[in-house]
Amino acid sequence: xxxxxxxxxxxxxxxxxxxxxxxxxxxxxxxxxxxxxxxxxxxxxxxxxxxxxxxxxxxxxxxxxxxxxxxxxxxxxxxxxxxxxxxxxxxxxxxxxxxxxxxxxxxxxxxxxxxxxxxxxxxxxxxxxxxxxxxxxxxxxxxxxxxxxxxxxxxxxxxxxxxxxxxxxxxxxxxxxxxxxxxxxxxxxxxxxxxxxxxxxxxxxxxxxxxxxxxxxxxxxxxxxxxxxxxxxxxxxxxxxxxxxxxxxxxxxxxxxxxxxxxxxxxxxxxxxxxxxxxxxxxxxxxxx
Amino acid sequence: xxxxxxxxxxxxxxxxxxxxxxxxxxxxxxxxxxxxxxxxxxxxxxxxxxxxxxxxxxxxxxxxxxxxxxxxxxxxxxxxxxxxxxxxxxxxxxxxxxxxxxxxxxxxxxxxxxxxxxxxxxxxxxxxxxxxxxxxxxxxxxxxxxxxxxxxxxxxxxxxxxxxxxxxxxxxxxxxxxxxxxxxxxxxxxxxxxxxxxxxxxxxxxxxxxxxxxxxxxxxxxxxxxxxxxxxxxxxxxxxxxxxxxxxxxxxxxxxxxxxxxxxxxxxxxxxxxxxxxxxxxxxxxxxx
Numbered sequence: 001x002x003x004x005x006x007x008x009x010x011x012x013x014x015x016x017x018x019x020x021x022x023x024x025x026x027x028x029x030x031x032x033x034x035x036x037x038x039x040x041x042x043x044x045x046x047x048x049x050x051x052x053x054x055x056x057x058x059x060x061x062x063x064x065x066x067x068x069x070x071x072x073x074x075x076x077x078x079x080x081x082x083x084x085x086x087x088x089x090x091x092x093x094x095x096x097x098x099x100x101x102x103x104x105x106x107x108x109x110x111x112x113x114x115x116x117x118x119x120x121x122x123x124x125x126x127x128x129x130x131x132x133x134x135x136x137x138x139x140x141x142x143x144x145x146x147x148x149x150x151x152x153x154x155x156x157x158x159x160x161x162x163x164x165x166x167x168x169x170x171x172x173x174x175x176x177x178x179x180x181x182x183x184x185x186x187x188x189x190x191x192x193x194x195x196x197x198x199x200x201x202x203x204x205x206x207x208x209x210x211x212x213x214x215x216x217x218x219x220x221x222x223x224x225x226x227x228x229x230x231x232x233x234x235x236x237x238x239x240x241x242x243x244x245x246x247x248x249x250x251x252x253x254x255x256x257x258x259x260x261x262x263x264x265x266x267x268x269x270x271x272x273x274x275x276x277x278x279x280x281x282x283x284x285x286x287x288x289x
Numbered sequence: 290x291x292x293x294x295x296x297x298x299x300x301x302x303x304x305x306x307x308x309x310x311x312x313x314x315x316x317x318x319x320x321x322x323x324x325x326x327x328x329x330x331x332x333x334x335x336x337x338x339x340x341x342x343x344x345x346x347x348x349x350x351x352x353x354x355x356x357x358x359x360x361x362x363x364x365x366x367x368x369x370x371x372x373x374x375x376x377x378x379x380x381x382x383x384x385x386x387x388x389x390x391x392x393x394x395x396x397x398x399x400x401x402x403x404x405x406x407x408x409x410x411x412x413x414x415x416x417x418x419x420x421x422x423x424x425x426x427x428x429x430x431x432x433x434x435x436x437x438x439x440x441x442x443x444x445x446x447x448x449x450x451x452x453x454x455x456x457x458x459x460x461x462x463x464x465x466x467x468x469x470x471x472x473x474x475x476x477x478x479x480x481x482x483x484x485x486x487x488x489x490x491x492x493x494x495x496x497x498x499x500x501x502x503x504x505x506x507x508x509x510x511x512x513x514x515x516x517x518x519x520x521x522x523x524x525x526x527x528x529x530x531x532x533x534x535x536x537x538x539x540x541x542x543x544x545x546x547x548x549x550x551x552x553x554x555x556x557x558x559x560x561x562x563x564x565x566x567x568x569x570x571x572x573x574x575x576x577x578x
Contacts (some may be wrong), residue, residue, distance in 0.1 A: 069546070070519035070567045072361030074408045076381040076388045091403060092365040097518065099365045101406060114380060117390060119363045119406055121518045128544035133572055135541045187423070229386065229410045230359035232521035234567050236543055252424045252560055254525060255417035271541055276565055278359045278523050283422055
């Protein structure tokens with residue numbers, strides 16, 4: 001089993017906790033390890049992918065289409081390594097389009113605490129990706145072997161970003177200047193990504209890849225961590241095997257908040273996913289960036 | 290009281306329904322009239338604004354900041370004129386950032402049925418809009434008196450769009466060709482908007498304005514109605530009084546789905562809100578549009 005599938009896997013069997021606690025738990029159970037961390041927190045993309053795995057299982061059981069085509073999430077708290085409880089809610093089962101919600105909880109010692117809440121729209125993505133009328137232009141990128149390995153660009157930060165070991169992430173040299181203290185100031189990161197263990201991308205992993213790059217604000221010289229407040233993604237096609245091409249941009253930065261837009265193309269140059277998140281940032285002083 | 294405030298107003302007092310039904314209802318009560326319809330359905334923006342009014346009231350009562358800065362919604366069913374029940378849920382109260390969810394329900398004869406579910410991030414927007422570092426460029430538009438009144442552009446469709454009477458909506462002539470069967474094919478609509486009764490824009494009405502224009506796919510020659518599957522918006526500043534400037538674009542159209550991006554600038558040219566929705570479209574035949 002690949003690392004991603006192990007990490008997002010869920011079971012109906014509760015972990016061995018005290019009887020009293022177990023009684024309060026109903027849902028699907030998982031376990032976050034320490035291999036997918038950014039600092040002390042489990043990567044938000046992995047949390048979303050885990051939640052969608054639970055909702056997809058519930059929707060499949062209810063007889064509805066089970067691939068997310070759109071999803072939106074808020075994060076009342078950061079997820080940490082340890083057991084997780086996933087509570088899917090089937091809201092509406094349609095023949096072509098279904099709707100649901102899902103919560104992901106962890107026990108903080110005093111009982112379950114919500115880490116993520118998501119709403120989602122599910123369908124058969126195979127039926128909703130053709131014909132292609134128009135899509136975002138594919139960004140020009142040097143081939144992966146001429147790009148910069150992210151763990152090298154991250155320099156001293158790399159040690160705190162465990163998740164980099166799970167990924168093969170290559171940054172376009174034109175947008176990797178932040179690694180040597182020379183951000184372009186454009187507000188854009190471009191690069192290639194795939195799992196380090198060779199697992200191919202699929203619909204289940206796209207929500208993760210949408211949140212797998214460094215914050216785009218690195219390219220504006222803001223090197224602090226950028227906590228996601230709200231995240232919204234669209235999945236538009238099942239990805240072909242191979243490298244994913246990723247572009248992150250930000251346009252509106254004000255009041256300590258910015259939007260990060262992400263678009264992902266698969267190896268056939270097809271747009272397979274896009275997202276927008278609102279996140280927090282502490283801009284370097286110096287006024288209008 | 291203005292029309293918008295009347296329509297989105299909520300009360301703790303249940304409408305006079307049969308005793309048995311009333312017992313099942315807990316939440317805030319409202320009433321959708323027939324002045325804000327698009328075809329037979331209440332405009333989705335009005336539904337979202339009503340839901341956020343309920344969540345804001347609950348958050349205020351819980352002692353948390355009560356202005357939405359980000360919100361995401363799904364629509365299990367279309368809202369229709371008649372009583373509505375709003376059920377807010379305070380998920381997390383923070384000093385600066387709070388998180389919540391809200392459901393909007395209507396009785397379809399067999400009990401409450403969910404019409405909209407939303408998650409949202411709330412804050413004091415005054416504390417989160419300055420300083421301004423960068424924002425989307427303001428689109429060049431002819432002044433409102435040189436633009437085309439939407440109800441005129443809509444032609445025969447106008448009668449089915451009751452909501453046009455509530456709005457003063459002026460389209461840039463360059464993007465209003467759909468009204469005479471000559472869409473530009475670019476996938477962009479631009480224009481000005483304000484309430485017809487002179488009510489000024491504010492944070493409460495921005496979620497409505499984000500979903501108040503005709504579908505951007507009109508500019509691609511797809512004149513069918515475009516049902517929203519999932520909607521996500523960011524509010525970035527409190528709008529100044531006066532006209533709002535609006536730009537709608539779409540880039541990814543495939544498999545009967547498209548994303549509609551909306552940006553709104555206030556009369557001081559400040560970006561006050563932006564959104565992205567995934568919606569359904571039936572493209573005219575002819576292949577690559």
